[in-house]
Amino acid sequence: MHINILRVKNVNFDSSYSTNLNYLQEIKFETLKTLLQLHRSANSGHIGSSLSCLDILIYLFFQEMQKEDKLVLSKGHAASALYSILFKRGDISQDTLNSYYNKNGTLLSAHPPCNGMLQGVTFGTGSLGHGLSLAIGMALANRFKKENKKENKKNNVYVILSEGDLNEGQTWEGLLFAAHHSLNNLFIIIDNNNLQGFGRSNEVLNLESLQAKLLSFNLNVVTAENGNDFDSIHSSFLSLKMDKMMDKIGPKCIIAKTTKGAGISYMENRLEWHYLPMNEEQYKQALKEIKEIKEIKEIERS
Numbered sequence: 001m002h003i004n005i006l007r008v009k010n011v012n013f014d015s016s017y018s019t020n021l022n023y024l025q026e027i028k029f030e031t032l033k034t035l036l037q038l039h040r041s042a043n044s045g046h047i048g049s050s051l052s053c054l055d056i057l058i059y060l061f062f063q064e065m066q067k068e069d070k071l072v073l074s075k076g077h078a079a080s081a082l083y084s085i086l087f088k089r090g091d092i093s094q095d096t097l098n099s100y101y102n103k104n105g106t107l108l109s110a111h112p113p114c115n116g117m118l119q120g121v122t123f124g125t126g127s128l129g130h131g132l133s134l135a136i137g138m139a140l141a142n143r144f145k146k147e148n149k150k151e152n153k154k155n156n157v158y159v160i161l162s163e164g165d166l167n168e169g170q171t172w173e174g175l176l177f178a179a180h181h182s183l184n185n186l187f188i189i190i191d192n193n194n195l196q197g198f199g200r201s202n203e204v205l206n207l208e209s210l211q212a213k214l215l216s217f218n219l220n221v222v223t224a225e226n227g228n229d230f231d232s233i234h235s236s237f238l239s240l241k242m243d244k245m246m247d248k249i250g251p252k253c254i255i256a257k258t259t260k261g262a263g264i265s266y267m268e269n270r271l272e273w274h275y276l277p278m279n280e281e282q283y284k285q286a287l288k289e290i291k292e293i294k295e296i297k298e299i300e301r302s
Helices: 015-042 047-064 076-089 094-098 131-147 169-180 210-216 230-241 244-248 280-301
Strands: 070-073 157-162 186-192 220-224 252-257
Touching (some): 015 076, 015 230, 047 076, 047 157, 047 186, 047 230, 070 076, 076 094, 131 169, 210 220, 230 252
């Protein structure tokens, strides 16, 4: 059985999400500000890639994931989004945050560190194609623990992939393995922003029809038409979980249609913001734009 939903609509939101939505929006604006401050202070790039998946990460950490669940950020070049969220959760101190990227001895490198010293960072990632295999190993280990009655609770593993990850053969081997072993505790989220380091994704290596490919690998697939919108993300997760049989039939996948540089007008859908740092004028413009969006959202909620 496969879920094949091109556009998820008219799903009744549960009360916990509806109550939590305002909080998610507040977290978004706080983490956006932190993320921009990190990049400006370090004069670092990969801003567009981090903005692309920020909403997904916020939803996972503050709505979806339970205490024992784990996340693998396979697209490790979006580390600043993860660091900003871990700072909001209290897993990273202000002093550690201030050391981001180019300070001697920092734990917050341009890609997530592999030294196991940061809570919330399971593996060092960024060499694209490796993250799914790591997540699969964790999901399989969790199953063994449950089967051996060392744990009674089903712990989920979530992995965020980029289109660059999908250019790697190891990723597709992992998808075959995960489906073959019916890893129902594995959630794969694809940050589908149609841009990668060397150009448009369909020009670098055409992945279409991505949904058809994933379905042919026996995954349960839904598409979030706006992966930078909490309602769209939530609807997709609800759709994956609404059939009780879903617990029995293997890994789940969300193709999240996102925008590179989401939320900052001059960065949106622009390849150069895979690399460029902001100058002071651009930084101030970005802060102005997120403040204006925040004010609009507050009016909508009032």
